[in-house]
Amino acid sequence: MVFEEGWAVSPLRWLMNTLGDAQLARMHGDPGLVAAVDQHAAVLRDAIPLDRETLGDYLLGFLDELRERAWVFTGEPDAAALRLTAVCWLAREEGFLEDGLPA
Template structure:
């Protein structure tokens, strides 16, 4: 994943563009991926309020930790990519990037 300038201004939109659209399409043909992402989404549902601001703040902290660890997206379903895909899934399902929303 490339952290281009301005990624932190709208982290949910950045993640959807960088990873989300492709990963969500990939889920359509991979039931195992759906199950794994659903587990991560359930964890997020239990851990934080699922509003645009809180999910965006969570994403910023999570991405900051991944950058610190030197993690990079390889396309393989490791724990960080599953968590990021779950954020994308929830963002789409909750309509957090619908018109008029900037996160």
């Protein structure tokens, strides 16, 4: 993943533009992907309060860990990509990206 300048100001929007839109579109034709993303979303729902700030903070921490590991998104649904897709799905479902505010 390429981290453009300012990505941390609006991490949910950045992630949606970088990975989320394409991954969420793939879910429409792939029930296995839907199930895997749903499992990751359930883990997040149980682990953190679902508000814009907390989900954004979680994402920043998760991305820091991925950067330390030199993780690269290959397009394959590995565990990290599934978790990132779940973050995007939750942000969209909760309406965190609709109002134009930094997210």
